[in-house]
Amino acid sequence: MTPRRTVEVTVPFDVERAESLRAGDAVLLSGTIYTARDAAHERLAGLIAGRLPLPVDLRDQVVYYCGPTPPRPGRPIGSAGPTTASRMDAYTPLILDTTRLRGMIGKGKRSAEVRAAMMRQRAVYFGAIEGTAALLGACVRDAAVVAFPDLGPEAIHRLVVERFPVVVVNDVHGGDVYEEGRARYRRDPA
Amino acid sequence: MTIRTIAAGDITAAVRDLCITVNHRMGEDMLGALRRALAMEESETGRHVLERLLENAEVARSQWYPICQDTGQAVVFLDLGQDVHVAGGNLEAAIQEGVRQGYRDGYLRPSVVEQALRRTNTGDNTPAIIYTRVVPGDRVALGFLAKGAGCDNMSRLAMLTPADGREGAVRFVVRAISDAGPNPSPPLIVGVGMGGTFEQAALLSKRALLRDVGAANADPELAALERELLDKINALGIGPAGFGGRVTALAVHVESRATHIASLPVAVNLDCHSHRAGSVIL
Numbered sequence: 001m002t003p004r005r006t007v008e009v010t011v012p013f014d015v016e017r018a019e020s021l022r023a024g025d026a027v028l029l030s031g032t033i034y035t036a037r038d039a040a041h042e043r044l045a046g047l048i049a050g051r052l053p054l055p056v057d058l059r060d061q062v063v064y065y066c067g068p069t070p071p072r073p074g075r076p077i078g079s080a081g082p083t084t085a086s087r088m089d090a091y092t093p094l095i096l097d098t099t100r101l102r103g104m105i106g107k108g109k110r111s112a113e114v115r116a117a118m119m120r121q122r123a124v125y126f127g128a129i130e131g132t133a134a135l136l137g138a139c140v141r142d143a144a145v146v147a148f149p150d151l152g153p154e155a156i157h158r159l160v161v162e163r164f165p166v167v168v169v170n171d172v173h174g175g176d177v178y179e180e181g182r183a184r185y186r187r188d189p190a
Numbered sequence: 191m192t193i194r195t196i197a198a199g200d201i202t203a204a205v206r207d208l209c210i211t212v213n214h215r216m217g218e219d220m221l222g223a224l225r226r227a228l229a230m231e232e233s234e235t236g237r238h239v240l241e242r243l244l245e246n247a248e249v250a251r252s253q254w255y256p257i258c259q260d261t262g263q264a265v266v267f268l269d270l271g272q273d274v275h276v277a278g279g280n281l282e283a284a285i286q287e288g289v290r291q292g293y294r295d296g297y298l299r300p301s302v303v304e305q306a307l308r309r310t311n312t313g314d315n316t317p318a319i320i321y322t323r324v325v326p327g328d329r330v331a332l333g334f335l336a337k338g339a340g341c342d343n344m345s346r347l348a349m350l351t352p353a354d355g356r357e358g359a360v361r362f363v364v365r366a367i368s369d370a371g372p373n374p375s376p377p378l379i380v381g382v383g384m385g386g387t388f389e390q391a392a393l394l395s396k397r398a399l400l401r402d403v404g405a406a407n408a409d410p411e412l413a414a415l416e417r418e419l420l421d422k423i424n425a426l427g428i429g430p431a432g433f434g435g436r437v438t439a440l441a442v443h444v445e446s447r448a449t450h451i452a453s454l455p456v457a458v459n460l461d462c463h464s465h466r467a468g469s470v471i472l
Contacts, residue, residue, distance in 0.1 A: 039309065069256050069299040078297055079250075079259040084340045084373050107340070108373035108432070129239055129431045130340065130375045131463040132246045134255035152311045153299050167433065178372050181434020185233060186427030 008163070011103070012060035015122045018102055021168045023175025027126060028163040033062045033105070037083055039154040040147070041091040048098050055147035056156060058099035062126075065106035067153035068137065077143040077159070081133030082107040085125070093117035105166055109178060115170055126166035127177065139164040194271070194328040196472055198279030201330065204470050205288025208334040209264060210296035212468040213256045216247040219403040220465050223440040227377055227430070236435030240377075243430075243463055258464040261298035262336030264289045264318035267400060267469075273328040282320060289318040301339070321393065329471055333400045336466040341374035342459070347392055350454040356415070359384060359456045364422045366458045367439070372432020375462035378439045379403060380423065383457040385447040391455035398443035399461050400469070407444055416442045430463070440465075 009017065011031035021027065034056055036044065047054055065085050069078030085106030092110075095101055096117045105126045110118075118125060128136060142160040149155050169177045221244070228240040250257040266285055276284070293300060293315040302316065303309040325331075346366040350358050363382055383394025406413040419442040429435020440463075449455065461467075 067259060067299060067301070069259050069261060070297045072254060072297050078299075079256040081259045083260065084343065086373060107375060109371055127372075127431070127433075129242060130258060130260070131243045131431075133259040133464075134246050134250040134253070134257065135242065137255055137259070138249065138253075152313065153301065154311070178432050178434075181233070181235070181429060181432070182371070182427040183434075184427065185429055185434045185436060187425040 011062045018122050023171045023177045025168040033064045035064045035066045035157040039151045045091045058101045060102045062103035077140045079133035080137040081130040082128040084108045089114050096121045122172045125170040127169040128166045193275045195275045195277050198284035201284040202288040206292040209292025212466045213261050223403045227437040233435035235433045236430040239430035260338040265335040265337050266320045267333030268322045269325045269331040271327040271329045286316050290314045331471045333469045341462040344370035344374040345459045347457040374460045377437045379461040379465045380442040381459040382444040385449035391457040394445040395457035395459035398445045401443045404441040412444050
């Protein structure tokens with residue numbers, strides 16, 4: 001996979017912007033994103049199932065699968081790389097269908113059910129590089145816990161990011177960077 | 191023979207420092223492996239990822255950001271000399287206190303919940319996992335892994351049969367990495383433990399991660415197996431961060447032990463491109 005182009009995207013963004021993004025695009029995200037990982041997803045799904053209001057309106061927003069390290073004094077946040085997205089797959093179709101969430105940032109493959117829900121709801125899955133957590137943390141200008149503070153690093157944080165580097169892994173048209181990249185460099189006969 | 195006394199507080203201090211150092215300063219062995227990978231990677235995106243990993247290591251070191259936000263579950267390998275007397279406290283408590291202080295003072299993430307099905311964060315990254323061996327001599331050696339979970343989750347164990355043999359073991363290891371794809375954050379360090387019983391194979395595969403990255407097994411047959419596995423893994427095409435490329439693993443470390451006439455256990459433990467390991471001898 002060679003990034004075809006680098007695109008600047010401001011978050012939140014709408015369906016039309018989502019449709020303009022293609023698998024393989026290098027994207028610099030600026031604006032507001034929300035962290036949520038395993039425990040926060042379990043709670044969000046519980047609230048949705050109970051028809052209760054969510055603590056954050058996720059329409060057209062981007063959720064970041066991330067549990068950051070605590071900030072050193074004078075910094076908004078510590079290191080902040082992505083965690084494995086597939087652990088959120090069990091909750092993601094429900095969340096996409098009920099909140100109109102527009103994007104997710106994580107690392108690793110998504111299930112067929114999630115990819116179908118993304119195409120249905122016109123949502124994008126971005127990949128970030130986990131081993132660049134320090135560089136990603138340095139792109140965060142402001143951070144605040146906005147829900148589930150008892151979860152510690154798994155609480156929902158609102159992050160203000162500036163030119164936060166990601167790659168479009170799954171676009172709304174069915175493109176998949178992991179499959180395309182691997183096919184290009186695969187040498188095994190199997 | 192004399193008994194050497196080591197203060198429990200010195201062990202606490204050593205563990206505390208290991209937690210902080212390992213999470214901020216990537217080892218020279220790992221940096222060298224990433225630089226060699228950069229020289230051989232054909233994918234432009236793959237090279238970009240490797241450059242960013244090296245830049246991240248530099249920012250982590252110079253600006254005191256943890257290398258990765260998953261600062262790991264603390265896994266401590268304690269080799270306790272049989273001529274050592276630990277004074278002034280309980281040995282295990284001293285290690286746990288070192289982890290508690292290290293994760294607090296180093297602004298590292300508490301990533302441990304109290305029990306598999308009661309998932310309340312313990313708040314200080316304890317308990318650490320401690321593996322103890324009593325060894326000859328009057329020294330205490332502490333090995334340390336800040337073990338990320340994304341790659342640990344992609345690890346695997348199989349109770350193969352003697353008939354599966356070398357070929358079966360190779361197929362199983364390569365398959366584990368192929369199935370994991372981008373999830374464990376390649377390029378990887380691959381620890382393989384073979385032989386023993388179910389649990390010994392798993393522990394061998396984890397201990398294999400402590401070896402200097404790319405150092406070959408002293409047994410020439412196992413060293414050849416390591417090279418073959420590395421070639422086959424790097425033919426998968428997964429590449430840096432899973433975006434496609436030649437370098438899916440930086441090193442394969444195989445450990446093998448005596449086993450039962452009926453058994454061929456094989457365990458694969460993966461460590462990610464933020465591999466963090468260290469050791470100290472007291």
